[in-house]
Amino acid sequence: MRHMDDEGLRIDADSCYRLAERKATRYFAALYEQVKGQTYVPSLTEDIRLWRRHHMHRGSWLSFFPRGKGKSKAANDLSYITWLHHTGKLDAYLNRSISYIYMRDLGKSMDSPDTQAKIQRTAADVKRRLMSAAEAGPGGQPEWFSAAELYRWAQKEGVETAVIWAIDKINRVAANVPEGMNAEHAQRKLIKIIIGVVLHANEETDGERSPAERARRLDEAIRLGYSYGLTYPFIDDLLDAQVLTAQEKTQYSQIIREALRTGVWPEPGEWAGPNKAMMQFVYAELREAFEYIKRSRRPDTQRGFFEQAYVFFHAQESDRAKDLSHAAYTNEELYIPIILKSAYSRLIARSILGAPPDEGFEERTFFYGIYNQLADDLADMFEDMEAGAVTPFTYYATYRDRRPDLINPYELYWTVISHLVHQVYDSDAKAREAILSRAINGLKRHRARIGTEKYNRVMGRLAFGNPAFHRRVQRLVRQADDVDFLDKLLRDRLIANLRSEREAKEAFFETVRTAREQINSTLQIVKPDGIPPMKETLIDAANYSLAGDGKRLRPVLTFVMGVQEYGLRAASIVPLLRSLEYMHTASLVFDDLPSQDNASFRRGRTTLHRMHDSATAELTGLYLIQKAIQDQASLDQFDAETVLALIRYSARAAEDLCLGQAMDLNSKGKALTLEQLNMICFYKTGIAFEAALVMPAILAHANERDVSRLKAFAYHAGIAFQIRDDLLDAEGDERSLGKPVGLDVDNDASTFVTVLGRDGAKKEMWRHYCLAMEALKEMPRRSAFLQQLLNYILNRDR
Structure with a gap:
C-alpha cells in the first residue's frame, strides 16, 4: 500500500479480500459443524418452547375485537394498528419491531441498558404518531412516505436543503432507470439505504451535539446515504439485469473495480453499444456520488471505507459470475461470497460516516448478514430460478438429488438463527424474541405470497435431517400469532405508495x-x-x-x-x-x-x-x-344569474392580474421583502390558479366554505408555481422551456431566486407545497388530480 496523495489512494485489494474471506471461512466452518452434528437442534428446540408461550394463543375474548379487513391484509391497513392497540398488543409489537431494527441495522447488543432505553423511547414516539393517525378517522394513514411529511421532518431537523436535494436525485434516478429494471424497486432501495445511514448518524449525534452540529451530520448522512445507495440500482441491479451486453458489463465492472482500488474515478473511455446515452447518465451520477463520499471522509477513514467497499463489490461479482448449469460448486464457493456481501453491505452503512471503530458492532453485523440474505433468497427462490440466478436455494433445488454433499440452505438458515441467539447475543431473551418472530413472520409471508399448496411442496423438498424439528417449525408457521413487524408494514406501504x-x-x-x-x-x-x-x-x-x-x-x-x-x-x-x-x-x-419583459420567445416560438x-x-x-368575455357570456347551459356571478368574478380576477403585473413591473431594480414577493406572486400567478378552480365551482353552486378552501389551495399552489418559474429562469434549459432563460437578471427583476438564493427559493417553494397539501386535505373532495398537480408544479422542467 501507499499513502494517499493528490490523485487518491491505492488499497491492497487482494489482501483485504483474502483477510475478509478467511474470517467468512471460519464462520462458515463453525456453522457447517453445527449442521453436520445437528447441535443446534436441542438449544433451538428449547428456544422455540420458550418463544411459543407468547405466540401460540387459544381463542379468547380478545378475538371479539374487529381486525378491520382481516389479519391477512393487516399489514396494509392502519386498522391493524388500531386492533393491536385495543387488544393491548401494540407495545409488544413496537418493542419487537424497534429491537429488530437496532439489531439488524445498528448492530446493537440487546443486553445494553442504554440500547433498551433508546428502544423504549423510540417505540413510545412511534406509538404516539400511530395513534395520532388512527384518531384522524377510519381512512387515516400515517404519512411517513409523503413528501410533505418528509419535508416537515426536514424543517424540524434543519436539513431542508439535503432533503430537497435527495428527493430530486431519487426522482431523477427513477426517471432514468432503463427498461428491464424496476424503477419502484430502485427507489425503495435508495430510500432504505438513506434511512439506514441516517439511523447510524442519529445514533452518533444522539444527545451529544449542538442542534447545528446535529443538522450538519444529518445533512451529510442524507447525502452519503444517497451516494452509497446509488450503487444498488446503478451497479448491483444493473449488472444483474439483462440490460447491458456482456462486453458492457465487463467494461463497467472494470471501471468500478479500478475506482475502489485506487480511490480515483477513472475515465470511462469510449462507450460503444446501444446503452451509451443511459450509461453516460449512470456514469456521471456515480462519479458525483463517489467524489462526494471521498470528499466527505477524513483521510484516516477513507482507506477503511474503500477496503470494505471493495470486499462488498468483489463478493457480489464472485456471486454474480456463477452459472446454474455448473454442477461442481462447493459449499464454500456458494456461501462465502454470500456471507461477505450480506455483512459488508451493512458494515459500509456505518463506515461511510467515518464513525469510530466499534468492534462489537462489526462482529454482530458480520454474523447477522447471512440470516437476512438466506431469508431473502428463500422468498425470491422462484423468481431467481426463472432468471437462472445462482443462490443457495436455486442451486440446492437443481442439484440436491445428485449432490448429497450440498448443504440444505434451509437447515443452514436455522443453524444461523441458533448461532445468533446463543453465540452472538448470548441467549438474550429479547434477541430470541425478535429473531424467531422474524423467521416465522418471513415464512408466513412467503406462504401467503405463493399459496399454501406451493409452499408445502417447497417445504417438503427443503425438509432436513431432523423431521421432528421441521414439523415443529411448520406448525408454528400455521398457528403462531403476533409475529408481525412495523418495518414490514412500512415496506409494504412504501411499495404500495410508489x-x-x-x-x-x-x-x-x-x-x-x-x-x-x-x-x-x-x-x-x-x-x-x-x-x-x-x-x-x-x-x-x-x-x-x-x-x-x-x-x-x-x-x-x-x-x-x-x-x-x-x-x-x-x-x-x-x-x-x-x-x-x-x-x-x-x-x-x-x-x-x-415595455414590460421584452421577451424574444414564448412557447417555443418568436413572440x-x-x-x-x-x-x-x-x-x-x-x-x-x-x-374571453364573449365566451363566458355564451354559457347558455347555465342560468343567467350564475353566469353573471361568474363574469363578475372573472372581471375581478382580471383586475387583480393587472395589479399583479403592475406591481411586478414597479418592483424592477428594487430589493423586495419575502412578504412583498408573495403578494406580487399571488396577484400575478395565484389568482389565475384560483380562477381555474373557483369558476367551475361557481357554475356548480359550490358553497362558500368549499370555495374558500379552493382559494387557500390556489394561493399556495400559485406561489409554488411562480417560484418554480423563477428557478427555471435561473437554471432551466431554454430548449425545454421554449423561452429564453436569465430574463429576470437581464430585467433587474426581484424574484424568489434573487431575493432568497436558489436554496432559499427551493425551501420557500416546498413550504408552500406543504401548505397547499394541508389545504387540500381540508377539501371535501380530496382530488388525486390536484395532488398530482402539486407534484407536477414542483418537478416540472418547463
Missing part, C-alpha cells in the same frame, strides 16, 4: 393530454367571411399566439374540476375553457412586450410583437380579452 404514485402520475398526464387535446381543438378563432382585412390580421395574430406549445394548465384544471369533481357536462363548459386560455394568452402577449409589432401585439391582447 406504485400508486406512478399510476396516479400516469393518470394525471393522460388526463392532461386528453383535456389539452380537446381544448386545443376549440381554441382557433374562425374568420367569418367578409370581415375587414385588419380584423383578419388580428385574428391571425391571435391564432398565432394560441397555436404555440402551451401547457393549457389553467383550462385543463377547470375541465377536470368541472367535469370530474363537480359533474358538469364537458360540452357545457367549453366556452369557459376557451375564455381562460384566451385571457392567459393575452396576459403573456402583454408580458412579452418591450408576437417581434412577428408583427408592439401595436399589433397590444391590440391582439385586447381582442383576446374581449373574446
